[in-house]
Amino acid sequence: MSLISVPAVVGAAREVMPPGRLPEPSAARALVSDLREAADTATDLVLDAMRLPSDVEDTARSRLALGDTRVVDRLGWVRANAETFAGLLGGVQTPGGSGMFARVRDRAARTAASAELGGALALVGPRVLGQFDPFAGPAGVLYLVAPSVAEVEEALGVDPRDFRLWVALHERTHHVQFAAAPWLADHLRVRIDGLLGTVLGGSGVAPVHPSSPGEGLLDTLRALPRALAEGESLLDAVAGPGQTALLDEVGALMSLLEGHADVLMDTVGRKVIPGVSTIRRAFEARRRSATGLKAVVSTLLGVDEKIAQYARGADFVRAVVRDRGHAGLAAVWESPEHLPSAAEIAQPRLWLDRLPRPERT
Incomplete structure (x- = not known):
């Protein structure tokens, strides 16, 4: 029996997460329509700005066509993430065994784990405006959370x-990133699986010594709300020295993905959104934690919740673009070996020196 029940996660989140206020029906329909249109419009804008090689762009467009875009409410976002987490935790089962006691114990473990995950998602959910999930469907799913978008734009x-x-x-930038690098989702998942070994009480865990993987997950999930509320990194608390390199690798990747998306949304925005500077200033004053893809991954894994991660990634992207343009930055999507390390995120010149300048054509 799987340790995560999607309906139970959604039920737990429903109890504690504010649903968000939608406008009147006609305005709500316009909101949904606008979000779908915005997502469609963003595709060409992002691809034009990224300056991918023609063959890579063709591959990206083919994969984008296989993906999906969904406008959801907050509980729809919770359900989607519960399904993704259930997939990521697919190998974690209740302890099993026969007899009435074992069945009662398994149901209790499943209920507790699902409730803890629902509570953690409910804490993060109201902050999330959109998300690209690279692990959903054949080529990922882009979610836009209508009530949260409406609430924030009004605020x-x-x-x-x-x-x-x-x-x-x-969010479409994230979609294009994974479409341009078809290997990237598996690359990220392998590293998440490695870090989950820590979260579940496997190798590298110092303070937690569970008698089963299920108990390790429960200990981790119970710590999530406190860690988020106090701005702590969950893995910093539970990971041993053996996990440092893997944690740095995932942190560098998340910095790249989020920093690149931040740069693209403003680069493109200056051309097509008259009020982009006003939006950015207002949004930065509000932003205190991660959203989108980083919110999902780092909520579970505790990868540096501080906004500095966005800034470091954005600084790396801007430095590469200044030196080689967006076409030169496109090398990061070619192979895992071209991804920047944590040291290269901090010092972009290291990456520039390691990767040869592309030949002029």
């Missing part, structure tokens, strides 16, 4: 259509 006092396109640009 910021920005033009709704501009803000919706700006959000869509960020």
Whole structure:
């Protein structure tokens, strides 16, 4: 029996997460339509800005066509992430065994784990405006969370259509990143699996010594709300020295993905969104934690929740673009060996020196 029940996760989140206020029906329909249109519009805008080689762009467009875009409410986002987490944790089962006691114990473990995960997602959910999930469907799913978008644009006092396109640009950039690098989802998943060994009480865990993987997951999930509330990194608390290199590798990748998306949303935004500077200033004043893809991965893995990770990744992208343009940056999507390390994120010149300048054509 799997340790995670998707309906139980959703039920637990429903109890504690504010659903968000949607506008009246006609305005709600316009919001959904605008978000879908913004996501479609963002595709060409992002591809044009990324300056991918023609063969890579063709591959990316083919994979983008296999993906999906969904406008959801907050519970829809929770359900989607519960399904993804259940997949990532697919190898974690209840302890098993026969007899009435074993069945009762297994049901209790499943209920507790699902409730803890639901509570953790409920804590993060209201902050998430959109997300690209590379592990969903045949080629990923882009989610836009309508109530949260409406709530934030009203709170910021920005033009709704501009803000919706700006959000869509960020999330579509993630979609294009994984479409341009078909190997990237598996690359990330392998490293998540490695870190889950720590989270579940495997090799490298210092303070937690569970008698089963299920108990390790429960200990981790119970620590999540406190870690998030206090701005702590969960893995910093549970990971031993043996996990440092893997943690740095995932952190560098997340910095690249999020920093690149931030740069693209503003680079493109300056051309097509008149109020992009106002939106950015207002949003930065509000932003205190990760959103989108990073919110999902780092919520579970505790990968540096501080906004500095966005800034480091964005600084790396800007430095490479200044030196070689977006076409030169496109080398990062060619192979895992071309991804920047944590040291290269901090010092972009190291990456520039390691990767040869592309030949002019």
